[in-house]
Amino acid sequence: xxxxxxxxxxxxxxxxxxxxxxxxxxxxxxxxxxxxxxxxxxxxxxxxxxxxxxxxxxxxxxxxxxxxxxxxxxxxxxxxxxxxxxxxxxxxxxxxxxxxxxxxxxxxxxxxxxxxxxxxxxxxxxxxxxxxxxxxxxxxxxxxxxxxxxxxxxxxxxxxxxxxxxxxxxxxxxxxxxxxxxxxxxxxxxxxxxxxxxxxxxxxxxxxxxxxxxxxxxxxxxxxxxxxxxxxxxxxxxxxxxxxxxxxxxxxxxxxxxxxxxxxxxxxxxxxxxxxxxxxxxxxxxxxxxxxxxxxxxxxxxxxxxxxxxxxxxxxxxxxxxxxxxxxxxxxxxxxxxxxxxxxxxxxxxxxxxxx
Amino acid sequence: xxxxxxxxxxxxxxxxxxxxxxxxxxxxxxxxxxxxxxxxxxxxxxxxxxxxxxxxxxxxxxxxxxxxxxxxxxxxxxxxxxxxxxxxxxxxxxxxxxxxxxxxxxxxxxxxxxxxxxxxxxxxxxxxxxxxxxxxxxxxxxxxxxxxxxxxxxxxxxxxxxxxxxxxxxxxx
Numbered sequence: 124x125x126x127x128x129x130x131x132x133x134x135x136x137x138x139x140x141x142x143x144x145x146x147x148x149x150x151x152x153x154x155x156x157x158x159x160x161x162x163x164x165x166x167x168x169x170x171x172x173x174x175x176x177x178x179x180x181x182x183x184x185x186x187x188x189x190x191x192x193x194x195x196x197x198x199x200x201x202x203x204x205x206x207x208x209x210x211x212x213x214x215x216x217x218x219x220x221x222x223x224x225x226x227x228x229x230x231x232x233x234x235x236x237x238x239x240x241x242x243x244x245x246x247x248x249x250x251x252x253x254x255x256x257x258x259x260x261x262x263x264x265x266x267x268x269x270x271x272x273x274x275x276x277x278x279x280x281x282x283x284x285x286x287x288x289x290x291x292x293x294x295x296x297x298x299x300x301x302x303x304x305x306x307x308x309x310x311x312x313x314x315x316x317x318x319x320x321x322x323x324x325x326x327x328x329x330x331x332x333x334x335x336x337x338x339x340x341x342x343x344x345x346x347x348x349x350x351x352x353x354x355x356x357x358x359x360x361x362x363x364x365x366x367x368x369x370x371x372x373x374x375x376x377x378x379x380x381x382x383x384x385x386x387x388x389x390x391x392x393x394x395x396x397x398x399x400x401x402x403x404x405x406x407x408x409x410x411x412x413x414x415x416x417x418x419x420x421x422x423x424x425x426x427x428x429x430x431x432x433x434x435x436x437x438x439x440x441x442x443x444x445x446x447x448x449x450x451x452x453x454x455x456x457x458x459x460x461x462x463x464x465x466x467x468x469x470x471x472x473x474x475x476x477x478x479x
Numbered sequence: 480x481x482x483x484x485x486x487x488x489x490x491x492x493x494x495x496x497x498x499x500x501x502x503x504x505x506x507x508x509x510x511x512x513x514x515x516x517x518x519x520x521x522x523x524x525x526x527x528x529x530x531x532x533x534x535x536x537x538x539x540x541x542x543x544x545x546x547x548x549x550x551x552x553x554x555x556x557x558x559x560x561x562x563x564x565x566x567x568x569x570x571x572x573x574x575x576x577x578x579x580x581x582x583x584x585x586x587x588x589x590x591x592x593x594x595x596x597x598x599x600x601x602x603x604x605x606x607x608x609x610x611x612x613x614x615x616x617x618x619x620x621x622x623x624x625x626x627x628x629x630x631x632x633x634x635x636x637x638x639x640x641x642x643x644x645x646x647x648x649x650x651x652x
Contacts, residue, residue, distance in 0.1 A: 144584035149592060150629040159588050159631040166624050192584045 125231065125309060126224035127215050131199060131208035132236035132254040135404065137261055138205075139196040140212040140223060145188035153193045158446045160402070164199055171206055171239075178210070178239060182301075183217040198404040204248040207237035207275065211304055218310055232265055232272045233307065234258060237280065243301040247277035251284065260466045266292035273307055363469045364390045365454035367397075376476040382431035383439040383475065385409075385450060391423050393454040396465060399439070402446035402477070408462065409450070412437060420458075441477055448475045497546045513540070522547045522652065524604055534615060541615050552650040553603050558611070559645035567643050574600075575651065579642055582631070589639055593620065593628040593651070602628065603651035608641040616641055 130137040141157065151172040153162045162168075172191055174180040179191075193212070199205050211233060215221050226232060236254055238246035255274075262272060272293045274284055281297035289295060296307045305311035369375040369384040377383065387395060397410035410429055411418045414437040421427050430439050453459070453468035483491050513533055521530040522544065533540050549555065556572040567579035567589070574596040582588040595602060602623040608616045616637045620628050632638045641647040 142584065144582075146580075146583055146590070148580055148590045148629060149594070149627045150624060152629065152631070154631065157585055159585075159633055161621065161631055166622065169624060188583075192582065194584065 125221040126229050127221050127308060128224045128226050128229035128232045129208055129212045129215065130232060130234040130258070131195065131205045132234055132251075132258060133197070133199055133205075134250050134253040134257055135200070136197060136257040137234060137254075138199055138208075139226060140208060141194040141196055141225075142192075142223065143212060143216040144192045144194075145186050146190050146192045147188045148190045148192075151190040151192070153195060153199070155194075155198060156196060156402075156447050157194050158402070160446065162195070162199055164201065164205065167203065168193065168205075168209065171209065178241060178243065179213050182210075182243075183213050202248070203238045204236045206239040207245060207298070207304070208235040210239045210301060211235055211275075211308060214301075214305060214308055214310055218308075221309065226261075226265060226270075229265075229270055231309075232262070232270055233275060234262070234272065235275045235304075237275070237277045237298065239301060245277045245298045245300060245304070247279040251276065251280050255284070260464050260470075262293070263466050264470060266290065275304060275307055363393055363454055363456060365393070365395075365452055365469045365471045367450060367452045367471045367473045369473065369475075374474050374476070376478060377441045379442050379445075379477065379479055381441055383441055383450075384428070385430040385439070385473075387421065387427045387429055387452055388425065389421055389423055389454050389469075391456065392420050393423075393456055393469070394418075394420050394458045395429075395452055395454055396459045396468070397429065397450060397452040398464070400449040400451065402444050402448055409437075409439060410452070418458075420456075421454075441475075443477075443479070445477050445479055448477060449473070450475060497542070515543070518544055519547055522551060524652070531617075538613055541609075541613060544615070545609055548607055548650050548652060552607075552652050553601055554649075554651040556649035558648055567639075568645050570649060572649075577606075577642070577649065579632075579639065581634075587634050588631050589634050591618065591630050591632050591638070591642070593623075595623065595626045595628075598623075598626040602626075605652050606638075607650040607652060608638060609648040609650075610641045610644060611646040614641070 129140040131140065146152075150166075151169045153165045153168045154160060155162060169190070171177040172179040174184065180186070191213075193209065212223060215223050224230070236248055236251065238248060240246060265272060269292075273296050274289065274293055275281075275296040275298050276284060278297050278299055281295050284295045285297075296303065298304050298307070302311060366388045368386050370386070371384065375384070385397070387397075389395075395410060396408070399407045399409045401407070428435050430437055450473045451470060453465045453470050455465060455468045459465060513530055517527060517530055518540065521527050534544055554573045554575045556570050556575075556577070559568060559570065569576065569578040571577075576594040576596070578592050580590040580592060582590060591606070593603065593606070604620055606618040606620055608618070614637065618630070618632065618638050621630055622628075
């Protein structure tokens with residue numbers, strides 16, 4: 124079974140389609156991180172699914188249940204550019220040859236942005252540059268890992284992406300109709316003609332050989348600059364890695380009012396940067412912060428307690444709302460500059476469950 | 480001297496009780512007291528953490544709130560007369576049907592479904608539950624689509640507990 128991770132591109136970063144479940148309810152709903160929080164676009168999703176107004180039940184139905192629950196990894200604000208990703212996710216869900224995947228174990232990552240009309244034509248959308256910029260940090264890890272990645276978009280959007288020469292490991296698919304999308308997913312007629320050696324497997328192998336890392340400036344250079352790709356050949360020394368955890372493990376649960384225990388270990392001396400993403404999607408830089416006077420590189424092979432101990436440089440007290448929040452820490456051998464989320468850095472995440 | 484007809488005695492007692500509660504809430508001088516105007520605004524849908532907090536701990540304020548709500552609610556479902564064999568009894572009144580449906584995806588969550596038979600009428604924006612123990616919960620509702628309002632609540636929430644209790648009084652505002 125081929126495992127496909129579907130990413131919906133947003134200006135706030137890529138959002139993974141985590142799960143689709145048929146539900147015996149009147150309306151389809153889009154929910155955040157398997158929690159009870161319903162996204163504001165949920166009614167639009169219901170329209171997109173519903174027979175008559177939408178295309179999902181018409182193309183992939185009938186289903187015994189009247190509706191779906193679609194869980195995503197992050198917030199999706201407004202607009203309709205999620206439709207292409209949602210259509211792809213339902214195609215994968217319906218298929219017997221592939222299944223929805225997380226990013227870590229995916230055989231293929233498909234990054235999508237576009238609308239799908241009633242005749243299954245794919246429409247172009249705005250803010251493509253911001254969406255790619257917001258995705259760069261996350262996708263760099265999977266390019267380095269060798270997972271094949273496809274950027275799929277409407278014809279003009281795809282031309283825009285191709286013109287800026289995406290790095291090796293990313294292929295751009297120009298999608299006129301959903302039939303083109305099905306070919307990308309390996310669910311169309313073209314893919315069946317191709318035999319066992321798929322294009323994407325070859326693309327993946329080529330990517331793995333180089334260990335390419337891309338930066339935003341390389342992917343979308345400023346006007347007048349020559350497009351270039353930042354390529355770093357890995358050195359002989361081991362790759363920098365970072366592990367974050369708490370004294371309650373890697374997926375800790377905290378009650379309101381408790382202090383977050385955050386510990387970090389790196390395999391080489393490195394500078395750190397940590398973000399905390401709240402249930403509402405707001406991201407707070409928790410390290411470095413105002414309470415840390417002396418920001419220095421962290422020694423290798425030592426458990427450094429960042430938060431919630433007597434010797435810790437600061438303390439984070441947790442409070443409502445309940446739900447799943449995420450700590451993301453980045454490590455680099457040079458100091459971090461600026462406040463943007465780094466793209467070429469080792470990274471680890473810890474999910475924190477908050478309960479009243 | 481005013482004479483009250485014996486048939487109206489119970490009703491009159493309730494009204495006097497409500498008036499007494501209103502006066503007490505309005506004239507309260509201790510810290511943390513709130514004005515009746517703020518309470519009324521909250522009934523009308525305003526967000527107010529202080530009102531929410533005092534409603535959670537002051538029974539008299541809750542009673543005043545309930546009487547204000549009774550006058551402006553779109554739908555009122557009094558306590559159900561018959562006991563139900565279901566975990567979550569369905570409730571009907573005034574062209575409105577409220578039910579809970581278990582989620583297949585998340586066993587700890589429930590769909591709260593409000594169906595309005597007349598789509599031309601004003602659609603409710605909040606659900607107010609008053610338990611037999613005089614606890615109270617307010618649930619903000621999303622916009623209606625084709626007369627259906629659907630949201631998700633936690634199975635272990637106070638709202639789910641009160642909706643599972645036939646004696647819970649329900650207002651839709």
